Amino acid sequence: xxxxxxxxxxxxxxxxxxxxxxxxxxxxxxxxxxxxxxxxxxxxxxxxxxxxxxxxxxxxxxxxxxxxxxxxxxxxxxxxxxxxxxxxxxxxxxxxxxxxxxxxxxxxxxxxxxxxxxxxxxxxxxxxxxxxxxxxxxxxxxxxxxxxxxxxxxxxxxxxxxxxxxxxxxxxxxxxxxxxxxxxxxx
Numbered sequence: 759x760x761x762x763x764x765x766x767x768x769x770x771x772x773x774x775x776x777x778x779x780x781x782x783x784x785x786x787x788x789x790x791x792x793x794x795x796x797x798x799x800x801x802x803x804x805x806x807x808x809x810x811x812x813x814x815x816x817x818x819x820x821x822x823x824x825x826x827x828x829x830x831x832x833x834x835x836x837x838x839x840x841x842x843x844x845x846x847x848x849x850x851x852x853x854x855x856x857x858x859x860x861x862x863x864x865x866x867x868x869x870x871x872x873x874x875x876x877x878x879x880x881x882x883x884x885x886x887x888x889x890x891x892x893x894x895x896x897x898x899x900x901x902x903x904x905x906x907x908x909x910x911x912x913x914x915x916x917x918x919x920x921x922x923x924x925x926x927x928x929x930x931x932x933x934x935x936x937x938x939x940x941x942x943x944x945x
Contacts, residue, residue: 789856
């Protein structure tokens, strides 16, 4: 028979168990997606891309009343500070980037919609898809009228065509409805 000896290794350890990054927001997935999207936007933009991107983000940040992120200095410092937030993850840069996320998404959607869609930062239909829907709905409305479809079918197809046209320019819905109302009053 053999004898086994055991060593009691349950003594307290002197190293801390708490991570240095405990103060970092836990939405790292979204921060990583934003960082990757900005890097792709940088690659997709010709010329002095970093300067262009950092300047339009900084202008929008300032226009919205944002302060405290060191984006209001010279072009070089603005570019350096912005891309430091993108390229160097850490508690301070993550906190600053969280504040900039809405600005980055809005500016990217205007400057390079394709990259913003690829990274899931914006959703909904593109202008081309809205135009295609409007063409399809209006064609169905015309077809229903030409084929003398039942009244309820014509009403359904025409109303869908009108709604699809309003989706193209939602801000014009009010004035257009007023115009239609006045035209119908004259009939």
